[in-house]
Amino acid sequence: MACCKGCSVSGVRRRSTSPSPEQNVRAELPEPEREVYLVCALQTPQVSAEEAQLSLEELQRLVQSASGEIADALIVRLREITAGTFLTRGRVQQLKACAEAFELTGIVFDQDFSPVQVRNLTDEIGVRIIGRSELILDIFARRARTHEGKLQVELAQLQYLLPRLIGKGFVLSRLGGGIGTRGPGETKLEMDRRRIAARIAHLRHELNALRRHRDTQRKRRVRSQVLTIALIGYTNAGKSTLLRTLTQAEVHVADQLFATLDPTARKTILPDGRLAVFTDTVGFIHRLPPALLDAFKATLEEICYADLLLHVVDASSPLFEREVATTEQILADLGAGQKPILRVYNKIDQGLSEAAAERLRSSEEEAVAISALYKVGILDLLNAITRITSPNRQRIRLSIPYERCDLLGQLYAKATVEKIAYENAAIEVEAIADLQGLGSAFSPYVVREQSKPTSSE
Structure with a gap:
């Protein structure tokens, strides 16, 4: 593993040192806090180099979708897995050096670690440790706009967080904000197991009510x-x-x-x-x-x-x-x-x-x-x-007598009428329809095509 381009800070994008007139006007406004992340894909004996590279590229796009700034992206090759931190001691020290050099907000992995591993890595490296699932949940929290969408995201986040309660609180709350802390809110993330379980039950109840409403709408569409x-x-x-x-x-x-x-x-x-x-x-x-x-x-x-x-x-x-x-x-x-x-x-x-x-x-x-x-x-x-x-729909011709003009309303509802002519003897119609779907009332008025005789010279 190359240690973040030699741990030089050249990988971090910097602002121009020559401010524009617009920047001078806003000089006294505080800049939003930057969120700088190192992005890591893990290449274990079970993961090929190509798979790790593809995973790294997608992980970078995910971080960018979460509005994170990427200091560097690298593949961490592991020959063995350590139970306490997943990563070897040497890899942990290299990542710690990167975190200090780039002043990172956190490190994002394409792997989901156990709660104990997250705690240990956080203590060792000194920055937030974010797994792939947590990153995706954060993006969903940003994108939810409707009431149902927000309920679903909150349910997903709480279900993800519940088994990750350690000791007196969340591993996620150890080192401030950033990716993974959006959504339900800090207050809700400090609830104990019992209150979280109650909240999950309440969310499921609300979502089931919305589901019943959606079922009603679907049945209405089926009828129509x-x-x-x-x-x-x-x-x-x-x-x-x-x-x-x-x-x-x-x-x-x-x-x-x-x-x-x-x-x-x-x-x-x-x-x-x-x-x-x-x-x-x-x-x-x-x-x-x-x-x-x-x-x-x-x-x-x-x-x-x-x-x-x-x-x-x-x-x-x-x-x-x-x-x-x-x-x-x-x-x-x-x-x-x-x-x-x-x-x-x-x-x-x-x-x-x-x-x-x-x-x-x-x-x-x-x-x-x-x-x-x-x-x-x-x-x-x-x-x-x-x-x-519409595999059964076909082009048909109808000759409907005027005394059965009441059929026209049904025809327009069940078929695509392409041409209609009010002739002296009957109403001549060309349409695309499913004959079986039209019903027996139309059968007497279907014009059957006559096969043309072959001319012999």
Whole structure:
């Protein structure tokens, strides 16, 4: 392990020493406290160098999403694991030197340590020790906007913290604020086990009430036969951008991990005239903390009731295969692994990764390549959605007598009317519909196509 670029402070970004006029105006205003972190991926005998590097890159993006400043990022190679601190004595001393050189707020690892290990590392190194799950929980706490989202995040954080109570208090409160201390608040984080357990029970009760309300809304949609389509996929794959493109709705979009936390539903009309509701769900991530998956299970279960899943993937990502596999595993865990899925290869404007190009070329799965940002391939996507969700719909002609004009209202409700002509003898209609779904009342008026005789010369 190279010790943080020789423990020189050149790795920390510094401000310009020549202030601008605007900076002079604000010279007397206190600057926000900087949060500087060292980011570490652990390479054990069970983790390959490539896996450690990929984990380190994703961990850096997570820290940036939590508004942390990265002093340096490195891979810590371990031949053996020490029970008390996980890391060897030599590695601990090297990290302590880095912490002093960079004046770190904390060190972020791609590993979750035991409460005792966190306490020991904190005492040895002298800065906060933050695991991957704690970091992700912190990002979720920042992103929650709705009442339900905040309840779910608080539940996840308390479930994560409860088994980590040590002695008189939390390991997390030993060295001040920063990543991992947001969300429920300092007062709540000082509650004892009994009060935390009571709070967890209360949160579950509130979330169950919201779940019942959501069940009622879903049953109403089923009765009205509204098509529901869920956008799923790895975080930052472009789901929110696609939702905005498909529905022309104002949706928060940002190039960051977990920009969308609270589910968002918007309506649009498909090419065949049917109304469809698209729902944007929280993004998935490799090794999603179990506490989060449990807390958000009620929201994620909406995926199980969708008529179609749009699996949005970042086709340009070097982690393409892992991101696809992670999403498929979480779907299986939720019981949605057998739902109809349309794979959407997004961000083709940034180029296809080798793995994405190979899969798109060789796979027989339903797939569409698009750029949600530049609206490329969107019509192909809508047509694919229409085809998958309406296999029995076909183009038909009807000749409806005027005395049965009452059928027109039903026809407009159940079919896509493309052309209608009020002729002398009857009302001539061309439509796209499911004949079985229309019902027997329309059967006498379906115009059967006559086969044309072959001309012989």
